[in-house]
Amino acid sequence: MASITLNHLVKKYGDGFPAVNDVSIDIADGEFLILVGPSGCGKSTLLRMIVGLEDITSGDLLINGERVNEKEPRERNLSMVFQNYALYPHLTVYENIAFPLRLSKGKFSDEEIDRKVRHASSTLDLDEHLERKPANLSGGQRQRVAMGRAIVRDADAFLFDEPLSNLDAKLRGQMRTEIAQLQRRMGITSVYVTHDQTEAMTLGDRVAVLKKGILQQIASPRELYEQPANLFVAGFIGSPSMNFLPAHVRGDVFETPLGDFPVPQQAAGKLPGDDRIVLLGLRPEHFEDAKFVDEAKVSRGTTFDAEFTHTEWMGNEQYGYINYQQDGNVKAKLDELAQDLDGDEMHPQIVVSLDATSRIRGGTQGRIWIDTRRMHVFDPETGQNLTRDAEAGAELTREATEERKAEIDRARQQLAAAG
């Protein structure tokens, strides 16, 4: 059990490029923290700095309040699951799991090692594979052996480096659930690197979003989703991602390519002067086919007509696509954002979520309702979210923290009751 504190961590490579730039995070005991970002954002480097495989250029790394910058990986008592599993191919599954125990010479007797290995293997459903070599195992089994090697010793924290990225989609979902349950049951501090936002949203107590080595925002998944700090976080979290619609401020109206929207209450007083351009952040589910909106709700938003290029029916819901004329003033900014998000360029296209029974189809006009109360307004220059309600966001994260504590307490009580 441990808390981990990153204090202004910087990692510079030989060419002076900062792969990790001034990142500060407090990871509480028992917390599941996710590091997420597009490729090359420094998340894996940060993880390797915590475990000790990368030197720290400047800043302090504290485990349980003790500075460990200069300590070797083996002295930090952390365990790690590698992206490619890194199993020892010349050893059986049993010996792979026993490896960390055998290294601490004299600390464990053979019986103790055997007991611990068998406990880990039964936790992970590996009992019948103990005598096999890694080469003969399936991807999911190898993944579990790597987990077994991590949980067999009483490490202070688990570190995961994209552990599921090599599995197929179905297995990934299954292992994700297993990791979540395992972490809760053991109540052990975990840091998990991923580029997959589903993993980030479902696993994390808190999620740290990184871009080019700089921490953008760290918050609970709900806060990230509902109160993103800037354009990057807003665009990165959520699938399909948030729509960014250019708008000119004209008094209390946003003039957009899709029509005029009234400035919602939460944006009042926070906007730049008249005629300035802003980006409206609208998630697909903020839209609806106007026919399916309750009378009571209609007045809370606004409606407009649009022509759909095509629709995608997913069974439980339906996505409609609307093209619009891109504003030349923000195109460069949006393309840059798309590149940061691993895309190539931002299409001038709005994705809206429609009721599954909506009859709107590609090539037809549709009347769309939009819930303007939930819209965010971004400054296209700085990327800052002008409508972010920091207090509401903090409240969401506070709730998540309390839920986690209660969950771990329950797990520990159950454990105590069981044995």
Added chain:
Amino acid sequence: MSTKHKVGWAVVSVLVLIYALFPVASILMTSFKAPADLSSGKFLPTQWVGENYSALFVGSARDLFLPSLRNSIGICLIATFIAVVLATLCAYAIARLDFPGKKLILTVALAVSMFPVVSIVTPLFNLWRQIGLYDTWPGLIIPYLSLTLPISIWTLTAFFQQIPWDLERAAQVDGATTWQAFTKVIVPLALPGVFTTAIIAFFIAWNDFVYGIGLTSTEAARPVPAALAFFTGASQFEDPAGAISAAAIIVTIPVVILVLLFQRQIVSGLTQGAVKG
């Protein structure tokens, strides 16, 4: 593979085998021929005799052959062992560490192995006589290292580069020191490479003739290839080819044994299953 392919491959394999093994068979037959039979022009001996072999172990050539066999085995084993140990450490450093002069080491190693042996043997002969290494085991082991080290470093570097670096990192996180990670994870995985390298190095040393004849003068250090040149017939009119053939067959045996022994260790694809990929 279709039947047609199989037959084709079988024919090619047989042709290659005949091409490669015919000289060996010829030497084997010669070793069983009596001196008078040597120029018969026939492949098989007209009469099978064992006198060439008995000459090597109990007869006239005994004092020449047995010490040289001992020298060859001892010198080559020691040279191989030193070369493999040094090359393992060196190759590991080249494969894993980033240090200035890495390229230089590899280039120099290559350059050394390209240097013609004949041009070095005369200066070495003078030097060795002055410092007392002439006609001693170390006097041969040192030049043999110059032959075996470069190739060992190159092959082992290639082997080490195949081993995923994450395995070592995993071992370090699991609590291993750098040395433990090396001995418990890297060396077991590199073993096939080490054995392959050892065999190659042994062959190079075993087959050397120029250093063997140039840097020795007595049975104190003379290796087999050099000793064969000193074989004589019973009289000056008699051809020693029979005895030389017998000796050639004898010295092939250790090499065959070595390959058979290590064959099991040379298991390719040992790193399979370490990482996804």
